[in-house]
Amino acid sequence: MATGKDQLYADQITREMETSAKARGTGIAKRSPDYIRLKMLEGKAVIAVTKDGSWVGFCYIEAWDHERFVANSGLIVSPEFRGSGVASAIKAEIFALSRKKYPQAKIFGLTTGLAVMKINSSLGYKPVTYSELTTDEAFWKGCQSCVNFEVLKSKNRQNCLCTAMLYDPAAENAPVDSKQGGIAVSLGGKLFRRRKREFKGNFKLFERWMRFKKSVLLGAKKASDKTPVW
Numbered sequence: 549m550a551t552g553k554d555q556l557y558a559d560q561i562t563r564e565m566e567t568s569a570k571a572r573g574t575g576i577a578k579r580s581p582d583y584i585r586l587k588m589l590e591g592k593a594v595i596a597v598t599k600d601g602s603w604v605g606f607c608y609i610e611a612w613d614h615e616r617f618v619a620n621s622g623l624i625v626s627p628e629f630r631g632s633g634v635a636s637a638i639k640a641e642i643f644a645l646s647r648k649k650y651p652q653a654k655i656f657g658l659t660t661g662l663a664v665m666k667i668n669s670s671l672g673y674k675p676v677t678y679s680e681l682t683t684d685e686a687f688w689k690g691c692q693s694c695v696n697f698e699v700l701k702s703k704n705r706q707n708c709l710c711t712a713m714l715y716d717p718a719a720e721n722a723p724v725d726s727k728q729g730g731i732a733v734s735l736g737g738k739l740f741r742r743r744k745r746e747f748k749g750n751f752k753l754f755e756r757w758m759r760f761k762k763s764v765l766l767g768a769k770k771a772s773d774k775t776p777v778w
C-alpha cells in the first residue's frame with residue numbers, strides 16, 4: 549500500500565498517465581498530482597517501486613454511490629517495467645485492499661485495454677452492461693475528458709467503446725444459474741447474450757467483439773454526424 553512517504557512520485561505518475569493516454573489515443577479522467585498525493589495519504593493506493601527507489605507502477609481506489617461501488621482506477625506501469633506482470637500484481641493488491649476496505653461494494657472498471665480485461669477477468673470480474681454500474685454523476689463526469697465522450701452521450705450513458713467489468717461480492721457465493729452464463733453485452737440498447745461461448749480465457753473472441761462494437765458505435769456516430777440538426 550502507498551503511504552505519505554510515496555508522495556514524491558506523484559508528479560512522475562501523473563506525467564506518465566498523460567503521456568500513455570496520448571500514445572494510446574485515448575482520453576482519461578485528468579488526475580492532478582495533488583489528487584494522487586491525497587490517495588496515498590488516505591491509504592487508498594498501491595505503488596510499486598524498486599529497491600533503489602525508481603517508480604514502477606501505481607493504482608488507486610475510488611468509492612461511489614455512498615460506497616456501494618468501488619473503482620480501481622489510474623492503473624499505470626512505467627514503460628520500462630511493462631510486460632513482466634507488474635500490473636497484474638498491483639491490481640491483485642488493490643483488489644484485496646478494496647475488498648478489505650469496502651467488503652460489501654461492487655468493484656467495477658471501464659476499459660478498452662486487453663491487458664486490463666485479462667487481469668480483471670482473472671480476478672473474477674464479469675463483463676456487464678452499463679446499467680449495472682454506478683449512477684453517481686461524479687463518476688461519469690470523469691468520462692468528459694475522454695475522446696469518445698460524444699459516443700457515450702449519444703447513447704445516453706448506456707454504452708460506449710469501453711467494456712464495463714464488475715466484481716459482485718454477492719454473486720461470488722450465489723448458486724449458478726445454468727440458463728444464464730456467457731457474455732451479456734448491450735449494443736444500441738439491445739441486450740445480446742452469448743450462451744455457448746465462454747468469455748474466460750477466450751480473448752480472441754473478445755477482441756472480435758471489440759472490433760464489432762467499435763465499427764457499430766463509431767459507424768453510428770459518423771452517420772449521425774451527417775444527420776442535419778433542426
Ligand SMILES: CC(C)(COP(=O)(O)OP(=O)(O)OC[C@H]1O[C@@H](n2cnc3c(N)ncnc32)[C@H](O)[C@@H]1OP(=O)(O)O)[C@@H](O)C(=O)NCCC(=O)NCCS
Pocket residue numbers: 568569622623624625626629630631632633634635636637658659660661662663664666667
Ligand atoms: C496496461 C498496463 C497497465 C499493463 O501493464 P503490464 O505490467 O505490462 O501488464 P502485465 O505484465 O501484468 O500483463 C497482464 C496481462 O495483460 C497482457 N498484456 C500486457 N500488455 C498487453 C497489451 N498491450 N496488449 C494485450 N495484452 C497485454 C499480458 O500478456 C498479461 O496477460 P496474461 O496474464 O494472459 O499473460 C501498461 O501497459 C500501462 O501502464 N499502459 C498505459 C496505461 C494504461 O493503459 N492503463 C490502463 C487504463 S484502463
